[in-house]
Amino acid sequence: MQYWYSISNISASLQDKLAKAGLKPLSSANPDIEPQNVLLIYSAPNQVLEQKRLEESTATKCDEIHVHYEELSLLSLKYKNISSSWRLDLLDITSIRRLCNGEDPQLDKSNNFPSLKPLSSLLTLAIAKKEPRIIDIYLNLELKSCLFGLEADSNYIQRLIQSSLTDLVLMDWWEVNLDREASFEEVRNSVNQLAQIQNDYESLMKDNERLKNLLRKQKSKNALLLDEIKELRKSSTNQSLSNKLDIEEHNLGWDNDERTSQESGIDVRQSSRQLETKNSDKKRQFYIMVLQKLLRLVSRKAQ
Numbered sequence: 001m002q003y004w005y006s007i008s009n010i011s012a013s014l015q016d017k018l019a020k021a022g023l024k025p026l027s028s029a030n031p032d033i034e035p036q037n038v039l040l041i042y043s044a045p046n047q048v049l050e051q052k053r054l055e056e057s058t059a060t061k062c063d064e065i066h067v068h069y070e071e072l073s074l075l076s077l078k079y080k081n082i083s084s085s086w087r088l089d090l091l092d093i094t095s096i097r098r099l100c101n102g103e104d105p106q107l108d109k110s111n112n113f114p115s116l117k118p119l120s121s122l123l124t125l126a127i128a129k130k131e132p133r134i135i136d137i138y139l140n141l142e143l144k145s146c147l148f149g150l151e152a153d154s155n156y157i158q159r160l161i162q163s164s165l166t167d168l169v170l171m172d173w174w175e176v177n178l179d180r181e182a183s184f185e186e187v188r189n190s191v192n193q194l195a196q197i198q199n200d201y202e203s204l205m206k207d208n209e210r211l212k213n214l215l216r217k218q219k220s221k222n223a224l225l226l227d228e229i230k231e232l233r234k235s236s237t238n239q240s241l242s243n244k245l246d247i248e249e250h251n252l253g254w255d256n257d258e259r260t261s262q263e264s265g266i267d268v269r270q271s272s273r274q275l276e277t278k279n280s281d282k283k284r285q286f287y288i289m290v291l292q293k294l295l296r297l298v299s300r301k302a303q
Contacts, residue, residue: 001023001036001037001038001039001081001099001100002022002023002024002037002038002100003023003024003025003026003033003037003038003039004018004023004024004025004026004038004039004040004041005025005026005038005039005040005041005075005079006040006041006042006043006085007042007068007071007072007075008043008048008051008068009051009055010041010043010085011085011089013089014085014088014089017088017089017091017092017093017096018088018096020093021093021096021097021100022097022100023039023096023100026038035078035079035080036080036081038079038081039079039081039082039083039099039100040072040075040076040079040081040082040083041082041083041084041085041088042072042082042083042084042085042138042141042145043084043085043086044084044086044114044138044153044156045065045069045124045127045128045134045135045138046116046117046120046121046124046160047085047086047114048065048068049065049120049123049124049127050117050120052064053120062127062130062131063131065127065131065134066131066133066134069133069134069137069138070133070137072137072141073137073140073141076140076141076144080144081146082141082144082145082146083099083145083146083148084141084142084145084153086113086114087107087145087146087147087148087150090107090111090148091105091107091148095148099146104146104148105148106148106149107148107149107150108149109149109150111150113153113159115163116159116160116163117163117172118163118164118165118168118169118171118172119169119172119173121159121160121161121163121164122164122169124160125157125160125161125164128157128160135156135157138153138156139152139153139154139156142154142156
């Protein structure tokens with residue numbers, strides 16, 4: 001065998017065992033797969049009812065349970081490898097592998113049938129009275145299935161009757177009410193927690209918005225500071241340039257003064273030389289005039 005198929009969901013532990021044993025699940029009855037390669041899995045009516053109560057939000061109907069078992073009856077004509085879910089779950093992985101290889105693993109005979117809940121037993125009996133075919137199909141599946149050394153559940157009706165005594169049903173119903181009250185309390189606590197989470201979330205959103213505003217203000221301040229820094233840098237650059245120009249202008253003025261002073265010194269020297277030359281010329285002229293007068297006087301005395 002390579003595949004397994006079940007109309008209803010099976011437990012997670014059984015799915016894990018089947019997967020580790022090498023069996024793959026079929027989502028539907030595939031006609032292309034050989035029937036001898038498929039293991040058909042079924043559950044008792046009370047187990048199907050309890051599972052539907054847990055999985056479905058609306059109450060199931062007797063007709064739905066009836067359709068479920070009619071489909072199982074048709075599949076049991078096609079697939080010969082059949083087993084109940086609770087017996088398979090008692091097998092270990094090695095035993096399931098042996099089953100896949102055509103062997104017949106055995107369970108300890110001390111294993112009892114699954115316990116029945118009083119309230120679900122009472123409801124199952126009521127459904128069986130309306131749809132007796134359901135119990136017939138289940139008992140036929142028990143006779144066809146791999147029992148692994150255990151007995152078939154031939155006394156299923158008697159077990160349901162024993163488990164559905166009035167006092168037991170009342171106790172079960174009371175426990176259900178307690179569970180519901182506990183669940184209501186859990187729901188109430190969950191609602192309060194959700195309200196607190198909502199309040200915390202709104203508070204965080206307000207804090208987040210306030211932080212965003214602060215960041216925007218800080219960014220605008222930073223932008224203004226950057227602009228001021230740029231202006232200061234520009235002004236400092238211009239000031240340094242003007243200082244450099246002043247220094248260069250001062251240096252140029254100093255050079256011009258030196259040149260002017262040098263040139264003026266040359267002119268002074270030239271003018272002094274000219275004055276000296278003029279003075280010497282005047283002296284010569286004076287001496288010449290004096291000599292001429294003396295010569296005139298001498299010539300007059302000689303006459």
